[in-house]
Amino acid sequence: MTIRRYLRHRAHVSVDALEHLVGGLGTALLALAALVALVAVAVSCAAGVGLLLAPSALRMVRAIADRERARLTRWGPEVIGPAPVPERLRAALRDAGVRRELGWVAVHATCGFVIGLLGLALPLYALQFLTFPLWYWLLPPEAGGPGIVYWRIDGLVDALAVGLMGVGWLAVVVGLGPGLARLQAWPGRRLLPPSAGTDLSLRVAQLTATRAAALDAHAAELRRIERSLHDGTQNRLVAVNVLLGAARRALARDPAVAADVLERAQDAAEQALAELRTVVRGILPPVLADRGLAAALTGLAGGSGVPCRVDVDVTGRCAVSVEATAYFVVAEALSNVAKHSGAATATVTVRRAGDRLLLRVDDDGHGGAAEADGSGIAGIRRRVEAYDGRFSLTSPPGGPTTLQVELPCGS
Incomplete structure (x- = not known):
């Protein structure tokens, strides 16, 4: 081996x-x-x-x-x-x-x-x-x-x-x-790098831009969570409250109707719990914290709409924020592959090289992916650059498509 x-x-x-x-x-x-x-x-x-x-x-x-x-x-x-x-x-x-x-x-x-x-x-x-x-x-x-x-x-x-x-x-x-x-x-x-003094000033400007991108990404994530809770879970809980009130009023008059309303309330509560779990997994998947990046990515690949092979060779654990970013990148990339690429297979490769986490997603689809097409690629770039990482996308017309991400993960 x-x-x-x-x-x-x-x-x-x-x-x-x-x-x-x-x-x-x-x-x-x-x-x-x-x-x-x-x-x-x-x-x-x-x-x-x-x-x-x-x-x-x-x-x-x-x-x-x-x-x-x-x-x-x-x-x-x-x-x-x-x-x-x-x-x-x-x-x-x-x-x-x-x-x-x-x-x-x-x-x-x-x-x-x-x-x-x-x-x-x-x-x-x-x-x-x-x-x-x-x-x-x-x-x-x-x-x-x-x-x-x-x-x-x-x-x-x-x-x-x-x-x-x-x-x-x-x-x-x-x-x-x-x-x-x-x-x-x-x-x-x-x-090709500039002189030391110029390099420092350019680096400060770049870090200022990436920190601004980090704040924007954080704000966008908060808006997504708020929207998910407001549009999904909150509406379900309101429905549960209304149904319980209707069941309480019908209990004395018609117990059969009350039982039917209680069953609907239970279904609505179960849907609210499922949506709440989905929101929580979107913040930080429990499998990522409990079993590590390899298991979390394997679970993502198992639920992908396109057959996906995962090859993770990472010794030790990276910072939680880095692993969460890698998980987000793969989740978004596999979602794009399933929705837009027409691919038959996809491959996720993760390696650690010194203090960098190298992540690559390949698919054999028709290519032509671009940040301007609204497929979430710009969001991936912002999320990666917010952590001072590097992002590149190669997707010529006719395919294949290769997405590469490099994140700092400590020594």
Whole structure:
């Protein structure tokens, strides 16, 4: 069991690293285009005709750097952007953030591009070698095998030997992939954050915004509870009171009618209790406090309208507020999957990485989910950001949809 879990973890890390490298290759291509544009603007400035293009080029660099910041934030600690680019060219060139971005463009367009190509080539090599025994017969024997294999392939035995080399390439991918991803990300993490003083002021502004969001989320939750109690439970209790009064008046005149009214009163009281339990579970599910996050999420998945698999690997307990937020996110996400996605299956994955709780909800639906469509995604984002967490949603048309949440949970 431990070996299987380790292999599954290594496979997950390797796929994660490959996705990171491919994303870095995309921003490296953009950085390469920006570097070419900057060189062209610099040459035209030397000729006296490019000064008008320089501010636009710097804003283009900022846009690409912001894209890289967003990518790095999805894969680790948040990278906060600096202040806006100054309008005047001289002030922009004196700005420390702009100079750091120019240095990042030069490094990422060259080293990041090469590392991205290498990270993409390694798994392709492994795939070629591993599958070679399936298609070697399409090549003439003297053509050799894929990649660096130049010797004659005379039959299945030779092809299987090449396939075994693919196992070695796969080991190289698993071993080097995460390191290459970290190496590719290092210039961005080193150069794209603002200087220490600026970073502190931006962080204070961000925390002020998230605390305001926390108050808004708290107020919205109180309104939801009040509305549930007022529209549901209170009306049921009023009905119980009216029915009991009617039963008391009918008791002397017609006991049979009184018995029927009492039965209706009992039904109304049971409905009121059920609605009250629902409200209480919405505040803090008892199973979450008693048995932990894994059991609570398993219960949610069992009641989902879409078949759902839950994979929770969290050692110890997180803070109650963090577990409640994770429970709310999964409950809202599974509700959206059942109502809007048209999915056949869903998967909930929860991991703990140091002092962060990582939560992911995948479905195989038709995609196209967006915060503006009124499906509750904006509420999930507000709830997560209120706890200084991070939220991302990937839902291309045609699917699949992936919702990822990262919450601080202490060390």
